[in-house]
Amino acid sequence: DIQMTQSPASLSASLGETVTIQCQASEDIYSGLAWYQQKPGKSPQLLIYGASSLQDGVPSRFSGSGSGTQYSLKISSMQTEDEGVYFCQQGLKYPLTFGSGTKLEIK
Amino acid sequence: QVNLQESGPGLVKPSQPLSVTCSVTGYSITTSYYYWNWIRKFPGNKLEWMGYISYDGSIYYNPSLKSRISITRDTSKNQFFLQLNTVTTEDTAVYYCARGLFNYGGYWFAYWGQGTLVTVSS
Numbered sequence: 001d002i003q004m005t006q007s008p009a010s011l012s013a014s015l016g017e018t019v020t021i022q023c024q025a026s027e028d029i030y031s032g033l034a035w036y037q038q039k040p041g042k043s044p045q046l047l048i049y050g051a052s053s054l055q056d057g058v059p060s061r062f063s064g065s066g067s068g069t070q071y072s073l074k075i076s077s078m079q080t081e082d083e084g085v086y087f088c089q090q091g092l093k094y095p096l097t098f099g100s101g102t103k104l105e106i107k
Numbered sequence: 108q109v110n111l112q113e114s115g116p117g118l119v120k121p122s123q124p125l126s127v128t129c130s131v132t133g134y135s136i137t138t139s140y141y142y143w144n145w146i147r148k149f150p151g152n153k154l155e156w157m158g159y160i161s162y163d164g165s166i167y168y169n170p171s172l173k174s175r176i177s178i179t180r181d182t183s184k185n186q187f188f189l190q191l192n193t194v195t196t197e198d199t200a201v202y203y204c205a206r207g208l209f210n211y212g213g214y215w216f217a218y219w220g221q222g223t224l225v226t227v228s229s
Binding site: 029030031032033034036042043044045046049050053055085087089090091092094095096097098100101 | 152153154155156167169170171203205209210211212213214215216217219220221222
């Protein structure tokens with residue numbers, strides 16, 4: 001199975017701050033990576049797919065980048081509604097696997 | 108707009124089977140080229156993809172569950188089902204159904220149900 005290592009496990013950011021979350025795959029996943037946001041009591045919401053494509057309806061302050069085994073999610077200006085847990089997911093090989101999550105809070 | 112809704116037992120005793128239903132509205136589960144998945148989230152945030160049944164009825168299970176899992180469907184009711192046998196307390200989780208699609212070089216989940224908590228306890 002492809003292991004997804006996500007960092008940091010948690011972070012806090014001020015309003016307007018730029019936030020970056022990292023995800024490392026145990027092998028090359030050729031941009032087969034998605035990012036999700038999950039708020040308490042809600043289901044995960046797809047933000048980014050194909051490493052850098054923005055899902056319809058997702059604010060443009062979210063962006064994804066990376067290649068090979070290293071990927072990142074950037075929030076360019078932290079907003080209150082961005083609090084939640086963020087997960088990466090590799091979509092290249094079965095079984096599909098997720099990162100362990102990053103809890104993002106407002107400072 | 109596609110909508111997925113899970114329904115489950117809430118509480119299951121150890122060694123018993125766990126069964127969860129996903130009811131889909133707004134989209135037929137037989138329409139190409141979508142895949143209908145089960146994903147669970149354990150206490151502490153770990154997410155595990157369990158498997159899918161596709162638009163054409165093909166099935167794929169996570170090998171870690173292969174001996175215990177069964178995913179089936181009822182196309183007349185536009186529902187699909189998860190059964191997990193011989194559960195233990197480690198199967199306590201929120202169970203989600205989700206629609207998956209393969210594009211842009213990968214497989215993603217754009218639509219999820221709200222999830223149903225299943226607790227395994229005697």
